[in-house]
Amino acid sequence: MTAQTLYDKLWSSHVVHEEADGTVLLYIDRHLVHEVTSPQAFEGLKLAGRKLWRVDSVVSTADHNTPTDHWDEGIKDPISRQQVETLDANIKAFGALAYFPFKDKGQGIVHVMGPEQGATLPGMTVVCGDSHTSTHGAFGALAHGIGTSEVEHVMATQTLVAKKSKNMLVRVDGKLPAGITGKDVALAIIGKIGTAGGTGYAIEFGGEAIRELSMEGRMSLCNMAIEAGARSGLVAVDQKTIDYVKGRPFAPKAEQWDAAVAYWNTLHSDDGAHFDAVVTLDAAEIQPQVTWGTSPEMVTDINGRVPDPAQESDPVKKGSIERALAYMGLQANTPINEIPVDIVFIGSCTNSRIEDLREAAAVAKGRKKAANVKQVLVVPGSGLVKAQAEQEGLDKVFVAAGFEWREPGCSMCLAMNADRLQPGERCASTSNRNFEGRQGQGGRTHLVSPAMAAAAAVAGHFVDIRAL
Amino acid sequence: MKAFTTLDGLVCPLDRANVDTDAIIPKQFLKSIKRSGFGPNLFDEWRYLDHGEPGMDNSQRPLNPDFVLNFPRYAGAQVLLARENFGCGSSREHAPWALEDQGFRVIIAPSFADIFFNNCFKNGLLPIVQPAEVVDQLFRECEANEGYTLNVDLAAQTISTPSGKVFAFDITEHRKHCLLGGLDEIGLTLKHEAEIKAFESKHRAAQPWLFA
Numbered sequence: 285m286t287a288q289t290l291y292d293k294l295w296s297s298h299v300v301h302e303e304a305d306g307t308v309l310l311y312i313d314r315h316l317v318h319e320v321t322s323p324q325a326f327e328g329l330k331l332a333g334r335k336l337w338r339v340d341s342v343v344s345t346a347d348h349n350t351p352t353d354h355w356d357e358g359i360k361d362p363i364s365r366q367q368v369e370t371l372d373a374n375i376k377a378f379g380a381l382a383y384f385p386f387k388d389k390g391q392g393i394v395h396v397m398g399p400e401q402g403a404t405l406p407g408m409t410v411v412c413g414d415s416h417t418s419t420h421g422a423f424g425a426l427a428h429g430i431g432t433s434e435v436e437h438v439m440a441t442q443t444l445v446a447k448k449s450k451n452m453l454v455r456v457d458g459k460l461p462a463g464i465t466g467k468d469v470a471l472a473i474i475g476k477i478g479t480a481g482g483t484g485y486a487i488e489f490g491g492e493a494i495r496e497l498s499m500e501g502r503m504s505l506c507n508m509a510i511e512a513g514a515r516s517g518l519v520a521v522d523q524k525t526i527d528y529v530k531g532r533p534f535a536p537k538a539e540q541w542d543a544a545v546a547y548w549n550t551l552h553s554d555d556g557a558h559f560d561a562v563v564t565l566d567a568a569e570i571q572p573q574v575t576w577g578t579s580p581e582m583v584t585d586i587n588g589r590v591p592d593p594a595q596e597s598d599p600v601k602k603g604s605i606e607r608a609l610a611y612m613g614l615q616a617n618t619p620i621n622e623i624p625v626d627i628v629f630i631g632s633c634t635n636s637r638i639e640d641l642r643e644a645a646a647v648a649k650g651r652k653k654a655a656n657v658k659q660v661l662v663v664p665g666s667g668l669v670k671a672q673a674e675q676e677g678l679d680k681v682f683v684a685a686g687f688e689w690r691e692p693g694c695s696m697c698l699a700m701n702a703d704r705l706q707p708g709e710r711c712a713s714t715s716n717r718n719f720e721g722r723q724g725q726g727g728r729t730h731l732v733s734p735a736m737a738a739a740a741a742v743a744g745h746f747v748d749i750r751a752l
Numbered sequence: 753m754k755a756f757t758t759l760d761g762l763v764c765p766l767d768r769a770n771v772d773t774d775a776i777i778p779k780q781f782l783k784s785i786k787r788s789g790f791g792p793n794l795f796d797e798w799r800y801l802d803h804g805e806p807g808m809d810n811s812q813r814p815l816n817p818d819f820v821l822n823f824p825r826y827a828g829a830q831v832l833l834a835r836e837n838f839g840c841g842s843s844r845e846h847a848p849w850a851l852e853d854q855g856f857r858v859i860i861a862p863s864f865a866d867i868f869f870n871n872c873f874k875n876g877l878l879p880i881v882q883p884a885e886v887v888d889q890l891f892r893e894c895e896a897n898e899g900y901t902l903n904v905d906l907a908a909q910t911i912s913t914p915s916g917k918v919f920a921f922d923i924t925e926h927r928k929h930c931l932l933g934g935l936d937e938i939g940l941t942l943k944h945e946a947e948i949k950a951f952e953s954k955h956r957a958a959q960p961w962l963f964a
Contacts, residue, residue: 300944300947300948300951301944301947301948303925303926304925305924305925305926306924307924307925307926307927309941309944309947309948311948311951311952311955313962320782320783320844321843321844321845323785324785324786324787324845327785327787332938334938337948338952340963340964348782349783361783363783363784363806363807364783366783366785367783367785370785381964405961405962407959408962413843413845414842414843415841415842415843415867417843428867429842429843429867430843430867431843431844431845431848431867431870431871431874432787432845433845433871433874433875433937434870434871434874436938437937437938437941440938440941440942441938441941441942441948442948442952443941443948445926445937445941447924449866479770479837479840480770480836480837480840480863480865483837483863483864483865483866484866510867513837513840513865513866514866515866515867534964535961536961537961540960540961543961544959544961547959579770579772579840600769600835600836601769603767603768604768604769604770607768698774698779698842699779700779700780700782700783717772717774717841719772719774719775719841720774720775720797721774721775721778721797722774722779725778725797725803
């Protein structure tokens with residue numbers, strides 16, 4: 285048998301039907317559903333008189349619109365409230381394996397909730413009407429975001445009409461320096477291949493540095509595969525994957541566990557498998573990353589400078605840099621570590637898991653928010669993350685440093701709820717997108733790791749965590 | 753879904769790379785539970801001078817005179833000419849809904865983000881990839897000639913310019929078939945119901961832990 289990549293294995297084990305042009309019907313094991321991209325899909329089912337093909341494939345929560353404070357007051361914005369209530373009603377009418385509604389202790393960002401519930405398992409196909417579904421690839425699952433028409437298609441048929449992507453291997457060789465996280469690796473990769481570098485590919489992340497990452501680090505990395513243009517990111521299954529899954533609510537139980545593990549241990553690329561593209565990075569060279577522009581590929585390291593458009597010969601790229609600097613309110617050649625911040629956001633499906641909060645708390649401990657920093661939001665990824673952080677006393681560390689400890693949700697990553705930047709405010713953010721207006725119209729986003737965000741909060745400007 | 757066969761459409765050039773879905777339709781408009789009515793908020797932050805929120809009367813808002821969509825010469829455009837990596841970012845189908853609701857039927861760019869590209873086909877919108885030099889040429893011709901139109905023929909897979917130049921484009925047979933007929937994809941897939949069920953039984957036997 286020919287050597288297969290992990291992606292090849294996951295793909296071929298889910299093909300239901302194949303047409304002559306290579307279009308296939310791909311079977312979907314897990315469908316994660318949230319309030320923003322599902323109402324029109326449920327409406328479509330209703331209009332056509334259709335049901336869910338497999339109720340037990342659906343796991344759902346409300347995350348994008350939910351407030352992160354004053355939960356006793358409910359959702360004040362009436363249209364946000366209507367969207368969340370619409371999800372409540374749709375799940376009630378159509379059913380689900382599990383639903384974690386607003387204020388439930390299991391509620392959280394869909395990409396934090398899935399893995400922590402064991403609803404994401406190795407070998408699965410996982411879809412969700414959200415581009416950051418690539419996160420779940422950290423478990424050796426084939427996971428990607430879909431649009432609302434496809435949400436409805438999966439609900440009605442348990443399949444997706446799909447075409448196979450090409451295989452890319454991104455190998456990070458050697459050991460990461462101390463303090464360098466999955467987030468820094470993700471941004472360094474995007475800086476190297478660009479935001480369209482992975483378009484048309486499924487990216488498998490491999491190499492010693494990736495194997496050394498924790499599951500949280502791998503999730504941060506796969507989460508941002510989409511920012512490199514790839515719908516799916518993947519990491520091979522190893523003992524860390526299996527240890528993480530074991531004992532979670534929806535993980536296989538006693539009699540099935542051994543059979544599942546035996547299968548999961550085959551979920552890696554075979555020796556000699558063919559990749560259409562291979563990119564390598566040297567882990568030792570990766571420094572703490574900070575974005576300076578309005579696309580995640582506009583990134584440098586903490587010791588770098590804002591680029592000078594005059595040095596760019598390509599007119600389209602030059603125009604992009606000029607527009608980005610104007611939007612960001614930055615001068616060419618400014619050292620990154622001299623850029624002051626107004627707001628700090630620690631959270632999102634990229635960086636709101638327990639390990640992320642521990643890293644931020646380690647920096648915040650015994651320090652205070654700088655006077656020029658107006659607000660520091662710490663938003664745990666789920667109710668369970670929040671409870672664990674409180675058990676470890678992390679909330680007290682944050683509050684003592686002058687940070688705000690909030691309720692779980694997507695929050696200021698995309699600013700659909702009340703947490704948002706005002707025009708011109710500059711934010712050190714652990715989220716995934718620095719697009720214009722992403723965190724609030726006119727807001728200026730710099731993407732960093734949780735430790736770097738906490739360091740910016742206490743220093744008042746970007747600073748190398750290794751120099752603290 | 754609206755069928756797509758041929759189009760003679762006025763062209764609007766949007767000369768920016770990496771136009772993301774947050775720019776195409778900002779997040780505050782994603783709170784709607786409908787799939788129509790997004791057109792007036794297409795490119796909201798670039799198109800208007802004030803801050804847009806759902807429920808506003810968009811006809812009363814101040815337009816940004818420097819944004820290309822507001823130039824009188826591009827009013828009623830059905831073909832959007834764009835730069836590389838158009839539609840990057842989120843999976844929100846509200847982006848193609850907004851473009852379609854505004855009246856666009858074709859988008860031509862050197863490259864598209866995968867999820868956005870796929871979402872277009874579900875909404876009667878035809879995204880066409882052309883080499884960067886062809887896109888450059890179309891930008892030049894469009895900007896130089898007021899009233900510049902392109903003819904797009906899906907069956908023939910061609911784009912024709914007013915001066916008679918013809919460029920071919922690729923599309924999968926499946927997508928072409930669905931667009932030409934305006935077909936309901938769920939209905940098509942359900943013709944394979946027996947195959948899906950057979951696959952499911954085999955899958956359940958092999959990995960019973962996937963089924964609660």
